[in-house]
Amino acid sequence: MQTIMIDGSRYDSPRELHLALKQMLSLPSYYGMNADALNxxxxxxxxxxxxxxxxPGSGDVASAVSVICEVFRDNGGNVKEL
Structure with missing residues (x-):
């Protein structure tokens, strides 16, 4: 089982966070950079x-991290907030 780690404080926007997820998870080029596409x-x-x-970071990034955590949980992944 794959495990990825994110530090929301490293990202200035939800788009940057999704770009990082795209790379970490080797998502396809057509990945839509949003929670629905991640799901x-x-x-x-x-x-x-x-x-x-x-x-989780702050502002819009923290909100995106919260939604992303739910997407991972909804798809059977374990989420740990360290």
Missing amino acids: DCLSERTQPVNLWVFD
Whole structure:
């Protein structure tokens, strides 16, 4: 099972966060950079992906991290906020 780690304080916008997720998860070029697209991509996987969050960040990034955590949970992944 794959585990990825994010630190929301490293990103200035939700778009930057989604770009990082795209790279970490090797998402397709057509990835839509939003929670719905992430849900679609994760639901196609045969194994869930775990997410460890070191810092949710602030503002819009923190809101995006919260939604992303739910998407990972909805797709069977474990989410740990460290």
